[in-house]
Amino acid sequence: MSVLPPLRRLRQAPRHLLVCERGHAGDARSRHAARVRDHAYNCRVSFLIPECGVLPEVLKSTIADVGQYYLVRNLSVHELVAHEFIDAFVKKGSCYALTYNTKIDQDNTAALLPNGKLILSVDKDTYEELGLQGRPSQYSGKKVMRYIVTVDLTDSGFHPDSKKHNRVLWALKEKKPLEFDFLLAWYNPDAEGSTLMSYFSKNQIQALKPKITFSTLRDLECPVLQSNELQGKPDESCSTEELFEWLGAVLNQVSLNNKSSSFLSTYCCPQPNTMVEKAFLCTITGFIIPEKIIQLLEQLWRDEGDQKNSITIFSFCTALQNPCASNHSSSLCLTLRNESHLKRLFNSPEPCFQNDNGAASEAQRSVF
């Protein structure tokens, strides 16, 4: 075993997968909503509007209404399995819960999905003590160290006094009580009934609002895109991978000029590019639920007008909800152009939507 293969591996970028989709305005919308709903837990949503100096009027109300989330300290997991909670929150609307300050590769974590599934990702010792049936996690390797337990709270066989319910309650209450700090959010279009705040008033519950920051970027270089050339043509348009990297750089406020005095980054905007006088960047950080993101998206779509609108929504999320697919962070990037802007950046006249879905580092799946 020589040392050359690992050194060669280190020089390459980690393996990654970038999936791009194109579609028209009418039917593509449903796919976008489905993609956003796939990512139940989002910690940051950013959008970039070129040629715009201030927040558009139509978005002001949507952003102000981004909703609040709650942080509950020392909440026992068996309280999420209690039937009062299921009837009040899980069955009506969509309830999201995620453990706070737990690392998925080291500690036990739990998550509640809007479809009523409670997922516990536990280490070997906890699994053996808990007594609930689960399956080994995909990323464990030969010596299984991590197990996933799924409890379907909306299952018809999960009514009170059923064997399933009693077993789960016994395991979580007496056999191995699990307690975490939870981030909770609840979306209910009817807006009636008790709220999370009053239900968990006995625990230390804190209501938090997502942090919103605005900034106006001046003299920004934007890559030129062609809607029917996803791979990019040299000297004519940029590929989607270059767009993805450029977006990431802009949203993280990395300077794109590659100054010789700065040692932080040598990244430059990909060629060909155009100079945009000003661009508006808005970042929302917090426990944001997909319903709010879809509302935001639809507002942006509706905002056609004569303003040249090109909005990109970039959200990072940790995907615990799909344990068989991804245990690592993935980012969802939705890019919309409307017709008038297309004429500037694209060369085709018809409106076109691009949906980039990036899943990071397949190589790291086995480790992290």
Added chain:
Amino acid sequence: MAGFADLNLPQGPDKKSLQSLLEAAAHLGYSAVALNHVIDFKEKKQEIVKPVSPLELFPSLPIVQGTSKRIKVLTRLTLVVSDPSHCNLLRSTSANIRLYDIIAVFPKTEKLFHIACTTLDVDLVCINVTEKLPFYFRRPPVNMAVDRGICFELLYAPAIKDSTMRRYTISNAISLMQICKGKNIVISSAAERPLELRGPYDVANLGLLFGLSESEAKAAVSTNCRATILHGETRKSACGVVYTVKKPRKVEEEETPLPACKKVKTQA
């Protein structure tokens, strides 16, 4: 996956430096550390002292960054053996040795390496990284050690300090990997200062340089450390299954002072 652990933090006499080391380790994300007490038999006769309980040394342990749990502190004893007679200490039922959570041995000759892997009751076998190995590793003792659950320890702090030690670290580690195929490896620092500590993911990446695969490298900082800690715990039990716990003695009230023989008869 288990929490990250650093099983070698040299225990110096200065409490403040130890406290700063602990805080650095907790900040980097280590869930457990072991304070190492080294006994070198080449110097004049040293006695094995009882390990100082971490609760006495540190009144409040720092919280591990990213979780809400406190860092776990264990005690470890390392014996540097250069003569077979030094191993007698391990074979004797010295009460003080049993009190340490992890016992490691640092063999200096090939014969001692063989003895350590096959017969000695230890949890870790340290591999020399500061000088050229005086002996080559052979497959039989290494395989026996892997079967017995003993892990091989590599240090990385000497590599940070000096460039010649860096060469020796990498060459010794690679020759070990060729024999043991990456199983049962533990990578730990021997950091005397907080600056010499590195984060667990960085140490796992260092394992890649030694020739480990990605999962083996991460296991070297997490799963194998957990296995070592459990291996040490089994020494305090019978076959790893039965544990004994001291029950607090009740103070007996005596109404009439009975002679000892009569007391036994009445109790039976």
